[in-house]
Amino acid sequence: MLKGLYTAYTGMINEQNRMDTLTNNLANVSTVGFKKEGATSQSFDDILTVKIKDQSVGLHNVQRLGTNNPGVKIGENYTDYTQGSFRVTDNTYDLALAGEGFFAIEFTNKAGETSTMYTRAGQFTLNKDGYLVNENGDYVLDTQSRRIQLNTLLDSEIAEDGTITQNGRTVAKIQVTDFEDYNYLEKYGETYYRPVEGAKTTAADATVNSGYLEMSNVQVVSEMVNLISVTRAYESNQKIIQTYDSSLEVAVNQLGRIQ
Numbered sequence: 001m002l003k004g005l006y007t008a009y010t011g012m013i014n015e016q017n018r019m020d021t022l023t024n025n026l027a028n029v030s031t032v033g034f035k036k037e038g039a040t041s042q043s044f045d046d047i048l049t050v051k052i053k054d055q056s057v058g059l060h061n062v063q064r065l066g067t068n069n070p071g072v073k074i075g076e077n078y079t080d081y082t083q084g085s086f087r088v089t090d091n092t093y094d095l096a097l098a099g100e101g102f103f104a105i106e107f108t109n110k111a112g113e114t115s116t117m118y119t120r121a122g123q124f125t126l127n128k129d130g131y132l133v134n135e136n137g138d139y140v141l142d143t144q145s146r147r148i149q150l151n152t153l154l155d156s157e158i159a160e161d162g163t164i165t166q167n168g169r170t171v172a173k174i175q176v177t178d179f180e181d182y183n184y185l186e187k188y189g190e191t192y193y194r195p196v197e198g199a200k201t202t203a204a205d206a207t208v209n210s211g212y213l214e215m216s217n218v219q220v221v222s223e224m225v226n227l228i229s230v231t232r233a234y235e236s237n238q239k240i241i242q243t244y245d246s247s248l249e250v251a252v253n254q255l256g257r258i259q
Contacts (some may be wrong), residue, residue, distance in 0.1 A: 010071030033121025040075030093120030101204030178204035
């Protein structure tokens, strides 16, 4: 078989993965606290030893070790944790973190199981019972990992260290947590992160800013330029396959014809 077909095929698969990542970034350009993602790739020389039952090439395209198949393999996706711009809301319970750190959220899944998630999205409000929750209804946690309940009839003030006061009395302090290595954070949904085995927490140096929201760090112009580049690369690989297809058609239907 023609080796170029496999090279072009793996190239198209890789560009499709990059396209999916870029379009997800663009779809969340207005999502509060969203962190953009990127996609990596590996050359065939780097991944020769992992070609046994490698599902990343497709469940129906499993290849054995040593197959002569130059091309590219989809690598790992990564998250860009750089801080996004702030938007002024003047809402006391809209919070933005300046610096490294995450809000701690008590998340409840569909099965009713609770766990602690971390997020940069500080679009909070008070529910009917006075608990501080995010837009999904999940509870914001204090430094003791407890739900924060406030008096809905009183005004609140939130200091830069996360301390909440009402009528001059300290009611609670919002938990802000950071991690030594963000590689041990797994993305869950669009704005949640959960630690995996090996994750170690550390003191956060972020300050809490009341009346602000941290917006997505996606740069639309940059993503659109990358999107055009990916589209062109995909089309180039597509044309290579079409060229090989035409050559094979000539070889089979014309050169092989018995005179």
